[in-house]
Amino acid sequence: MDFFSYQDNTLFAEDVSLAQIAAEHGTPTYVYSRKTLERHWYAFDNALSAHPHLICFAVKANSNIGVLSVLAKLGSGFDIVSGGELARVLAAGGDPGKVVFSGVAKTEDEIRFALEQEILCFNVESFAELDRIQKVAAELNVQAPISLRINPDVDANTHPYISTGLKANKFGIEHEKAVETYQYAKTLPNLTIKGMDCHIGSQLTETAPFVDALDRLLSLVDELASLDIHIKHLDVGGGLGVTYKDEVAPHPNDYASAIASRMAQRPELTLIMEPGRAIAANAGVLLTKVEFVKQNAEKNFAIIDAAMNDLLRPALYSAWQDIVPVLPRLNTPKVTYDVVGPVCETGDFLGKDRDLAIQSDDILAVKSAGAYGFVMSSNYNTRTRAAEILVDGEQVHVVRKREVLADLWANESTV
Numbered sequence: 197m198d199f200f201s202y203q204d205n206t207l208f209a210e211d212v213s214l215a216q217i218a219a220e221h222g223t224p225t226y227v228y229s230r231k232t233l234e235r236h237w238y239a240f241d242n243a244l245s246a247h248p249h250l251i252c253f254a255v256k257a258n259s260n261i262g263v264l265s266v267l268a269k270l271g272s273g274f275d276i277v278s279g280g281e282l283a284r285v286l287a288a289g290g291d292p293g294k295v296v297f298s299g300v301a302k303t304e305d306e307i308r309f310a311l312e313q314e315i316l317c318f319n320v321e322s323f324a325e326l327d328r329i330q331k332v333a334a335e336l337n338v339q340a341p342i343s344l345r346i347n348p349d350v351d352a353n354t355h356p357y358i359s360t361g362l363k364a365n366k367f368g369i370e371h372e373k374a375v376e377t378y379q380y381a382k383t384l385p386n387l388t389i390k391g392m393d394c395h396i397g398s399q400l401t402e403t404a405p406f407v408d409a410l411d412r413l414l415s416l417v418d419e420l421a422s423l424d425i426h427i428k429h430l431d432v433g434g435g436l437g438v439t440y441k442d443e444v445a446p447h448p449n450d451y452a453s454a455i456a457s458r459m460a461q462r463p464e465l466t467l468i469m470e471p472g473r474a475i476a477a478n479a480g481v482l483l484t485k486v487e488f489v490k491q492n493a494e495k496n497f498a499i500i501d502a503a504m505n506d507l508l509r510p511a512l513y514s515a516w517q518d519i520v521p522v523l524p525r526l527n528t529p530k531v532t533y534d535v536v537g538p539v540c541e542t543g544d545f546l547g548k549d550r551d552l553a554i555q556s557d558d559i560l561a562v563k564s565a566g567a568y569g570f571v572m573s574s575n576y577n578t579r580t581r582a583a584e585i586l587v588d589g590e591q592v593h594v595v596r597k598r599e600v601l602a603d604l605w606a607n608e609s610t611v
């Protein structure tokens with residue numbers, strides 16, 4: 197559930213009219229709802245309340261420091277994949293002691309920074325990475341907490357680009373090599389084995405693949421215990437899907453009850469989850485203005501001021517996100533449009549075959565845009581990136597100003 201709703205035929209974010217935000221701050225603009233972020237975070241935290249646990253928001257889904265600060269105030273942990281994301285968590289007031297560091301190619305500098313900040317754990321993705329962390333930890337004369345990301349080889353039935361737990365993926369350590377990798381890690385003097393983790397994919401709409409992955413991990417935990425390697429936390433990654441169109445995504449409670457009986461037998465294991473999309477996606481919309489409506493022999497086009505550089509998901513994954521008018525025209529017949537942006541690419545669309553009653557200058561909201569939206573945006577076609585706004589009740593916080601053109605070439609020079 198989210199806090200975007202129509203009041204008097206106007207789309208609101210909490211208590212603020214999106215028409216007013218568009219008029220005052222321009223478009224394209226991302227708008228996030230604090231209440232929705234909090235509600236979704238608590239849905240996870242409450243679902244796992246029966247067991248020792250930590251919710252680590254996947255920063256890659258939305259790394260705006262305003263958004264991160266909302267979650268940090270709830271006591272959230274964070275899943276990061278770069279030194280940059282760690283710096284953002286710190287800037288947002290997040291606790292580095294609740295940070296897990298994933299990613300296949302952590303650099304020495306990133307490892308050093310994370311060790312200095314005393315993060316909770318490195319989610320290690322390869323044999324070679326163990327050596328690299330050992331080297332840096334030895335230089336600093338500290339112990340590095342580590343977990344191994346195990347690739348459980350389960351099919352999460354999701355889009356091939358966002359499925360990560362199969363043997364064919366670059367992520368994690370093969371299940372078959374897990375024991376020897378842990379045994380090797382144990383020989384490295386500056387590493388402390390803390391956990392085991394996995395992440396099998398994103399936008400999952402069933403709980404069965406999570407349960408399969410958990411079973412595979414738990415049997416490894418037991419095998420390791422018999423070898424005197426004791427795992428203290430199990431990090432099951434992110435991946436819970438959301439409703440973009442008509443998908444029926446499991447509630448965090450469904451997920452928690454699917455794994456409850458297994459975890460109840462393991463009170464000594466802290467459970468970590470890394471949800472990104474399920475917390476942020478439906479907590480954000482992208483506001484955009486209709487520039488022109490245009491008809492050619494075969495199609496009608498709604499040309500808007502947002503483009504693939506602002507929201508890449510439709511172009512990259514053929515993702516479907518709802519597009520709705522902020523001020524619906526009640527007595528105008530709907531026409532079927534391809535909703536396209538100004539970028540010079542045929543793939544530049546935010547929606548295809550959408551029935552809308554619209555005219556130039558109307559404001560549209562692209563829904564479910566709070567995750568993997570702004571973070572994947574670019575300056576392609578020398579377009580300034582959108583502003584980001586966080587609504588909190590009646591309050592409007594500009595959490596990222598719209599870029600100005602001079603920002604775009606500030607680091608360039610003529611020759």
Ligand code: LLP
Binds near residue numbers: 358
């Ligand atoms: N943990 C790890 C190690 C991950 O790789 C990811 C996402 C997450 C957690 C969070 O997963 P979530 O709960 O958000 O599903 N850009 C794509 C999604 C890529 C997801 C990559 N990894 C999209 O727009 O659909």
